[in-house]
Amino acid sequence: MALSVALQAALQSLLAHQAAIATAAHNTANAQNPNYSRQIAKLQAALPIPEPSLRDGMSFGQLGTGVTVGEIIRQFDALLADSLRIADGRVGYHETLVNGLERVEALMGEPSDSGIAALMTEFFEAWRNLSANPENMGARALVLERARTLLSRFNALQSQLAHEQDLSLRQMQEEVNALNRALAQVARLNEQIAASKAAGLQPNDLMDERDAVLRDIARLLPIQVSEQPNGSVMVLAGGHELVSANRFRSVKLAFDNNGKPIVVLEDTGDAIPLGEGVLAALQEFTSEVVNRLREKLQRLLDALANTINGLHQSGFGLDGTTGDPFFVLISGQWQVNPSLLNDPRRLAASQTGAVGDGTVAAAIARLMDKPLADLDGQTVSAFYRNLVGDLAARTNGTQNALTAFSEARRFLQDRRDAVSGVSIDEEMVDLMRFQQAYIAAARVLQVVDNLVSDLLTNLVR
Amino acid sequence: MRITPSILARQAVAHINQNADAINESLERLGTGRRIRRASDDPTGTVLALRLQSDIALTDGDRRRVEQALPYLQAMDAALNQAIAILQRARELVLQASNDSLTTDQRKAIAEEMTTLRDEFLQVANTRVGDRYLFSGTAILTKPFVANLAGDVVYQGDGNQMKVTLSNDEQVPITLAGNAVFQSGEDVFAVLKDAINAMKAGDGETLRANLLPRLDASIQQILNTAASLGAQANRSERTVDTLLLQKQSFQLALSPVLDADVAEEVATYQLRQTTLQATLFAASRILPLSLVDFMA
Numbered sequence: 001m002a003l004s005v006a007l008q009a010a011l012q013s014l015l016a017h018q019a020a021i022a023t024a025a026h027n028t029a030n031a032q033n034p035n036y037s038r039q040i041a042k043l044q045a046a047l048p049i050p051e052p053s054l055r056d057g058m059s060f061g062q063l064g065t066g067v068t069v070g071e072i073i074r075q076f077d078a079l080l081a082d083s084l085r086i087a088d089g090r091v092g093y094h095e096t097l098v099n100g101l102e103r104v105e106a107l108m109g110e111p112s113d114s115g116i117a118a119l120m121t122e123f124f125e126a127w128r129n130l131s132a133n134p135e136n137m138g139a140r141a142l143v144l145e146r147a148r149t150l151l152s153r154f155n156a157l158q159s160q161l162a163h164e165q166d167l168s169l170r171q172m173q174e175e176v177n178a179l180n181r182a183l184a185q186v187a188r189l190n191e192q193i194a195a196s197k198a199a200g201l202q203p204n205d206l207m208d209e210r211d212a213v214l215r216d217i218a219r220l221l222p223i224q225v226s227e228q229p230n231g232s233v234m235v236l237a238g239g240h241e242l243v244s245a246n247r248f249r250s251v252k253l254a255f256d257n258n259g260k261p262i263v264v265l266e267d268t269g270d271a272i273p274l275g276e277g278v279l280a281a282l283q284e285f286t287s288e289v290v291n292r293l294r295e296k297l298q299r300l301l302d303a304l305a306n307t308i309n310g311l312h313q314s315g316f317g318l319d320g321t322t323g324d325p326f327f328v329l330i331s332g333q334w335q336v337n338p339s340l341l342n343d344p345r346r347l348a349a350s351q352t353g354a355v356g357d358g359t360v361a362a363a364i365a366r367l368m369d370k371p372l373a374d375l376d377g378q379t380v381s382a383f384y385r386n387l388v389g390d391l392a393a394r395t396n397g398t399q400n401a402l403t404a405f406s407e408a409r410r411f412l413q414d415r416r417d418a419v420s421g422v423s424i425d426e427e428m429v430d431l432m433r434f435q436q437a438y439i440a441a442a443r444v445l446q447v448v449d450n451l452v453s454d455l456l457t458n459l460v461r
Numbered sequence: 462m463r464i465t466p467s468i469l470a471r472q473a474v475a476h477i478n479q480n481a482d483a484i485n486e487s488l489e490r491l492g493t494g495r496r497i498r499r500a501s502d503d504p505t506g507t508v509l510a511l512r513l514q515s516d517i518a519l520t521d522g523d524r525r526r527v528e529q530a531l532p533y534l535q536a537m538d539a540a541l542n543q544a545i546a547i548l549q550r551a552r553e554l555v556l557q558a559s560n561d562s563l564t565t566d567q568r569k570a571i572a573e574e575m576t577t578l579r580d581e582f583l584q585v586a587n588t589r590v591g592d593r594y595l596f597s598g599t600a601i602l603t604k605p606f607v608a609n610l611a612g613d614v615v616y617q618g619d620g621n622q623m624k625v626t627l628s629n630d631e632q633v634p635i636t637l638a639g640n641a642v643f644q645s646g647e648d649v650f651a652v653l654k655d656a657i658n659a660m661k662a663g664d665g666e667t668l669r670a671n672l673l674p675r676l677d678a679s680i681q682q683i684l685n686t687a688a689s690l691g692a693q694a695n696r697s698e699r700t701v702d703t704l705l706l707q708k709q710s711f712q713l714a715l716s717p718v719l720d721a722d723v724a725e726e727v728a729t730y731q732l733r734q735t736t737l738q739a740t741l742f743a744a745s746r747i748l749p750l751s752l753v754d755f756m757a
């Protein structure tokens with residue numbers, strides 16, 4: 001009886017350590033897989049059997065029957081997974097925003113000798129030069145040329161910024177598509193995981209896959225994940241259920257009354273709060289950063305054009321013309337009045353009509369540092385400088401936040417790896433341990449075999 | 462804490478990136494010579510730099526314009542001094558002619574010289590620099606003084622002054638209203654005309670009692686204008702120097718904001734390079750270490 005139990009125990013040991021070695025091999029194979037959670041074969045003693053004894057009768061036995069693998073445990077910390085999802089969202093938000101802000105900064109190109117600030121100074125310089133040389137056709141041509149250069153820089157910047165808005169809207173659409181695919185994937189994985197759990201299996205690798213997809217989702221928008229008893233997870237975003245068991249609700253890109261891009265549920269049309277994530281960054285970039293910048297630039301140009309026009313219309317050209325605007329709106333864009341370009345003598349530098357009078361030109365030149373009501377009492381140059389400064393401060397702040405949040409995420413990733421990561425050295429040690437156990441079990445088998453054969457040989461003889 | 466190879470690798474990569482990033486920044490600063498490569502490098506410095514750059518451009522423009530104005534001031538000064546010299550000679554002639562003992566021929570000769578002086582005076586009053594008349598106010602292309610058939614000189618210009626405006630709203634006049642200089646109070650041309658007529662008529666009494674005081678008043682009138690103009694010319698010359706100094710001080714203020722400190726950048730660069738080398742060395746020694754290498 002006991003010999004067959006020993007035989008059984010040795011066999012169990014062989015099988016259990018084969019499973020343990022397989023687990024170590026699986027771990028080693030996935031050592032470089034960032035989403036993989038280390039698995040441990042939990043060895044536990046097999047159910048002991050009752051051993052009949054003369055003294056104690058058939059009391060519940062102390063005779064062990066070997067070892068079994070109770071379960072394959074997944075080394076996983078749900079709290080860390082939660083923190084990592086939040087960190088991913090924050091890093092994604094700041095990364096996307098920094099990307100956009102740096103592109104806008106490059107478009108503005110300040111400080112430089114060719115930015116709008118320099119062109120504006122040159123433009124006003126040309127007016128001041130005209131005021132000292134009102135009868136000089138070269139001075140007139142210079143004013144017109146610099147006005148055109150300044151306008152074309154403004155208009156180019158506006159259209160580049162509009163292009164940036166287009167691009168980020170398109171990216172937002174793509175991210176929403178990716179979000180829908182990820183939600184569908186979570187629902188599918190939920191189904192598979194619940195099914196295999198119901199069958200008493202341990203779907204560790206599927207759970208790793210699902211966690212990876214959840215992190216992808218959390219990068220886009222903040223979610224709350226709660227695990228259900230059957231192994232599936234419920235995904236909520238701002239109180240809206242996105243995934244429950246094997247069902248998911250898709251979302252789509254829409255626009256609110258102010259033209260701001262928002263993400264809504266396809267079935268109910270409810271807007272999902274975007275919190276901090278890539279989608280929130282794209283939303284903020286298009287509707288806040290770029291839009292506000294474009295509005296401010298337009299406001300600056302409008303104030304400049306209207307004030308200059310007012311002064312210019314009060315003056316006289318060399319040929320006695322008066323009342324011409326300097327800038328005109330052609331299909332919504334400010335342009336230099338074509339009649340001035342055709343005949344620079346019409347440029348009204350003079351207040352009295354005298355050739356040597358440059359009073360109006362001097363007054364226009366003075367506009368650069370004159371507080372304007374249209375600009376909340378700021379001067380044209382200060383308004384632009386503040387605009388550049390605000391954008392720079394925003395970029396700088398976001399860059400610093402990105403560095404800080406990236407550091408924080410790196411720390412969390414290290415914590416996660418400390419729990420779930422694979423250490424090859426550790427697996428090698430385990431392999432050696434299991435190998436020894438396996439060899440030992442085989443030895444036991446051999447000994448029992450010897451005992452049995454000794455018994456049989458001696459009995460037969 | 463369990464340390465896995467991926468933690469070590471992440472650590473190594475993060476530090477290598479940090480150092481490489483710092484080296485890249487230093488290189489970019491050294492290459493461009495600029496401390497602020499993008500506005501976000503230093504938002505406050507950028508705003509200051511934009512302000513100073515525009516100030517430098519304006520100061521430069523102002524200096525150019527004042528330098529352009531100076532020849533006009535000098536030419537006006539010269540013209541007024543010449544006008545005074547002519548009038549002083551005219552005064553001598555009036556004194557000579559007022560002597561009742563002169564012969565008719567002598568008077569005629571004096572009257573002729575007087576006529577020449579008047580023509581000279583008209584020329585001086587019509588002085589031009591380039592295309593611009595100095596004494597026609599802002600009607601700079603119009604000849605200011607023209608004699609009509611009756612021999613009266615009529616002013617064609619206007620009563621304003623052409624001015625060069627600086628960025629601080631200071632104004633430098635570069636023309637004068639000729640009627641204010643030559644025809645307000647005493648009409649100098651009328652004085653000269655009357656003197657010639659009196660000489661021709663041999664009217665010594667009028668020359669003595671009427672024309673001499675009027676001539677003196679004319680000289681005084683032009684002297685006053687010349688004095689204030691001279692003061693203006695001096696002021697403008699000083700303005701040029703001031704503007705030069707201002708530009709220098711703006712540039713001095715701009716340099717530490719915008720320009721890279723080469724010595725500091727080189728030092729940073731070397732320090733970071735050493736750190737990077739150390740990181741790379743450590744990573745190359747530690748990362749490959751594994752139990753696998755020691756297993757038979």
